[in-house]
Amino acid sequence: MDSLKSKLPPLGQLGPFIALVIACAVFGATTERFFSGENFSLILQQVMVVGVIAIGQTLIILTAGIDLSCGMVMALGSIVMTKFAADLGLPAPLAILCGIGVTTLFGLVNGLLVTRIKLPPFIVTLGTYNIAFAITQLYSNAQTVTDVPELMTWLGNTFSVGGSNVAYGTVLMIALYLGAWFWLRETAAGRHVYAVGNNPEATRLVGIPTERVLLGVYALAGVFYGIASLLAVSRTGVGDPNAGQTENLDAITAVVLGGTSLFGGRGVILGSLIGAVVVGVLRNGLTLMGVSSVxxxxITGILVILAVAIDQLSRKGGR
Structure with missing residues (x-):
């Protein structure tokens, strides 16, 4: 019995999957349309932007940090790439790279302020959230960019699998998660991320450059926000200056529900994908049931509090 228990994953890793199964069972029993390929495809399309943002957020939270600016940085990236293409006439690939470059720059600035000036990540990213919001509104004149090249919306196109339409953006999201999972699990650089989150001082003493790791994590998170910018454009077909105002909290919710500890050093990045899908399933199922968005x-807020409480109790139990 003890040997079987030792082989099972920790409850923090199984929890998100159990919650997903329970949610699917409940909504499947109460709504006729829930268990359909088209509905599941729709859920994945709805969560793909937040899902990719959550990859970057997971990396930062693994180092015991947090990024409140992620949603607005994503929105700024989408405005930059669409306006560069529509107004400046840049080729779509170059405009996309410019948008990702801007989001990466914001990630780098966040990292520099955290590592060089030693400012708390919460304060730094709260400040850059407002800066990104202001720049987005000023640069776009608070107007939606509609003249978007077809290449920027290609990831929103779908292909048929078993009679259901699957978006190319969904495939990209899953591929990014698998790549991030492999990097964190199988490479020295990925393991350094966990080490910094567990004990930054001990990590520094064994010769790992903790500041460089943190700086790289924030910059890499910016890259993921840029990719999420492209997914947002491909999903809506426009550059929306009002996007990104709730995605930061949605991404944090996905990461926390996915079992990553807000105290750093613990978590599996694939759990963040499950966490994002759990939120998508809850909203989709409740909508099918006619439940108000309020x-x-x-319910999402209650789940976040429960997830953090379980994490805190498990930490105390492990001492």
Missing amino acids: YQVL
């Missing part, structure tokens, strides 16, 4: 937000 109650959807309420």
